[in-house]
Amino acid sequence: MSPKPDADSVRTLGILAGSGTLPRAVAQACAARGIGVFVIDLGGAVGDWARDFPHERVAMGQVGRVLALLTREGCDAVTMAGGLVRPSLTGIRFDRQGLALLPRIARLFRSGDDGLLSGVADMFEEKGFPVIGPEAFLPADLARAGDMVGQGAARDDIALGRSILDALSPFDIGQAVVVADGVCIAVEAAEGTAAMLARVEDLRAGRDGGGVLVKMPKRGQDTRVDRPAIGPDTVRAAAAAGLVGIAVEAGGVIVLEPGRTERCAAEAGIFLHGFAR
Amino acid sequence: MSPKPDADSVRTLGILAGSGTLPRAVAQACAARGIGVFVIDLGGAVGDWARDFPHERVAMGQVGRVLALLTREGCDAVTMAGGLVRPSLTGIRFDRQGLALLPRIARLFRSGDDGLLSGVADMFEEKGFPVIGPEAFLPADLARAGDMVGQGAARDDIALGRSILDALSPFDIGQAVVVADGVCIAVEAAEGTAAMLARVEDLRAGRDGGGVLVKMPKRGQDTRVDRPAIGPDTVRAAAAAGLVGIAVEAGGVIVLEPGRTERCAAEAGIFLHGFAR
Numbered sequence: 001m002s003p004k005p006d007a008d009s010v011r012t013l014g015i016l017a018g019s020g021t022l023p024r025a026v027a028q029a030c031a032a033r034g035i036g037v038f039v040i041d042l043g044g045a046v047g048d049w050a051r052d053f054p055h056e057r058v059a060m061g062q063v064g065r066v067l068a069l070l071t072r073e074g075c076d077a078v079t080m081a082g083g084l085v086r087p088s089l090t091g092i093r094f095d096r097q098g099l100a101l102l103p104r105i106a107r108l109f110r111s112g113d114d115g116l117l118s119g120v121a122d123m124f125e126e127k128g129f130p131v132i133g134p135e136a137f138l139p140a141d142l143a144r145a146g147d148m149v150g151q152g153a154a155r156d157d158i159a160l161g162r163s164i165l166d167a168l169s170p171f172d173i174g175q176a177v178v179v180a181d182g183v184c185i186a187v188e189a190a191e192g193t194a195a196m197l198a199r200v201e202d203l204r205a206g207r208d209g210g211g212v213l214v215k216m217p218k219r220g221q222d223t224r225v226d227r228p229a230i231g232p233d234t235v236r237a238a239a240a241a242g243l244v245g246i247a248v249e250a251g252g253v254i255v256l257e258p259g260r261t262e263r264c265a266a267e268a269g270i271f272l273h274g275f276a277r
Numbered sequence: 278m279s280p281k282p283d284a285d286s287v288r289t290l291g292i293l294a295g296s297g298t299l300p301r302a303v304a305q306a307c308a309a310r311g312i313g314v315f316v317i318d319l320g321g322a323v324g325d326w327a328r329d330f331p332h333e334r335v336a337m338g339q340v341g342r343v344l345a346l347l348t349r350e351g352c353d354a355v356t357m358a359g360g361l362v363r364p365s366l367t368g369i370r371f372d373r374q375g376l377a378l379l380p381r382i383a384r385l386f387r388s389g390d391d392g393l394l395s396g397v398a399d400m401f402e403e404k405g406f407p408v409i410g411p412e413a414f415l416p417a418d419l420a421r422a423g424d425m426v427g428q429g430a431a432r433d434d435i436a437l438g439r440s441i442l443d444a445l446s447p448f449d450i451g452q453a454v455v456v457a458d459g460v461c462i463a464v465e466a467a468e469g470t471a472a473m474l475a476r477v478e479d480l481r482a483g484r485d486g487g488g489v490l491v492k493m494p495k496r497g498q499d500t501r502v503d504r505p506a507i508g509p510d511t512v513r514a515a516a517a518a519g520l521v522g523i524a525v526e527a528g529g530v531i532v533l534e535p536g537r538t539e540r541c542a543a544e545a546g547i548f549l550h551g552f553a554r
Contacts, residue, residue: 090487109458109459160448163448164445164448164450167444167445167447167448168441168444168445168464170444171437171440171441171444171461172460172461173441173461173464174464177466178466181386182386183449183467184448184449184450184466185466185467186466186467186468187445187450187451187464187465187466188464189454189455189461189462189463189464190460190462190463190480191463191476191480195476199468199472199476203467203468
């Protein structure tokens with residue numbers, strides 16, 4: 001395989017897009033940088049914003065169709081962005097090329113979300129489409145170590161959150177928890193961070209809260225896919241849930257629109273902290 | 278302390294009641310058995326059903342008031358039932374007796390939900406009110422080992438769910454997860470099982486699902502409080518979420534209204550399985 005291009009050398013990026021704000025941010029950032037975009041809406045998870053870009057909806061399992069679309073549109077790289085709730089294997093209607101890959105896909109299905117996404121990334125690369133993490137196209141930095149916004153606080157809750165995520169790491173579950181006063185009140189799995197924070201907001205129903213969002217990558221996570229990220233939306237959701245701060249692994253978690261994210265945190269009065277692995 | 282009375286010798290039960298269907302079920306079952314009931318609505322978490330019984334609403338932290346009410350109403354035992362979202366310690370307005378216990382309560386706050394509830398149960402027992410688990414008053418059995426309804430299935434998913442709950446056990450988090458095709462899609466924390474199953478239903482949005490609810494007590498759990506339970510509502514919620522079955526620890530999880538729960542499962546076509554610890 002030829003060496004992977006960096007984002008600046010990509011001419012047209014195929015975005016395999018799920019739900020959430022990340023795929024749209026990637027598409028808009030590419031447009032601003034003069035990189036062409038083709039959005040593949042996986043199973044209808046993508047919002048109306050896709051209408052602003054060349055796009056096509058495909059059902060899960062339409063592997064041959066996706067490869068044909070990427071070729072037709074002249075994509076020279078692919079990124080996978082956004083959330084997907086994986087269907088059951090028996091619920092997928094595979095096309096002919098998908099069926100040929102079925103034994104391999106069936107094996108991947110047993111290997112957790114991260115294993116599945118990694119395996120899908122490998123398949124695209126074998127077909128000649130390098131897979132690049134979405135953050136390469138975004139105004140984003142990896143989290144810095146230390147206090148990014150506000151003063152160090154809630155150290156015990158951060159330590160407990162890290163211990164819980166470490167204990168969950170072998171099981172390929174979520175990448176985030178909410179801990180308050182020594183108690184874990186929410187664990188993220190397939191619903192994603194935004195839904196978890198909305199749940200904490202509901203549970204508290206406006207009562208006094210406290211607590212910290214702790215987010216870090218799983219051990220051995222494939223950074224081409226599914227790298228954990230925070231951004232202005234995360235900060236707003238954490239503040240709405242009554243949290244006092246957000247702690248992320250320095251060098252492991254993406255901060256989208258870092259300047260705006262830090263301003264949001266400062267305005268909301270919540271801290272942003274990066275801990276070393 | 279005198280030996281703990283069994284449910285049949287209780288004349289008037291004080292129910293420290295939170296949200297959910299369990300406190301109402303306890304009150305109704307007591308009424309049917311001729312046991313008097315006094316419902317203490319903790320912070321307004323209890324539904325309208327409390328109007329059918331002698332009741333009083335108290336704010337968290339009104340320890341002296343709760344003890345005075347239990348004495349006034351002649352309660353000779355107490356049960357703790359239903360869900361509570363713990364407030365932050367600084368948000369509680371303690372009465373005088375509560376303030377006297379504040380150092381102890383502050384310590385309990387650092388020991389997780391289970392530690393907090395156990396400590397509160399200890400305090401009631403010291404004040405002369407034995408604490409009895411709610412299941413003692415209900416038409417309920419502990420789950421049996423083996424296939425209660427349906428045939429053994431999804432053994433790998435059950436094993437994975439048990440491993441995840443074991444890994445989480447030291448952290449005093451929830452008691453249930455949903456696992457489908459080798460992937461954990463939801464972890465219960467403060468929101469409770471019903472909210473977790475509703476989330477899985479939403480995530481799937483009617484798509485083909487599969488998967489198993491796995492529920493078991495935390496290691497070393499105080500069985501006076503917060504013992505995990507399933508019932509007809511759990512079965513209906515699991516079926517609505519597209520699950521194929523429910524697996525619980527035999528001898529460790531309460532089955533409310535066992536006959537009706539098993540009929541519900543049979544009608545919904547989902548299995549009920551009890552695994553040995």
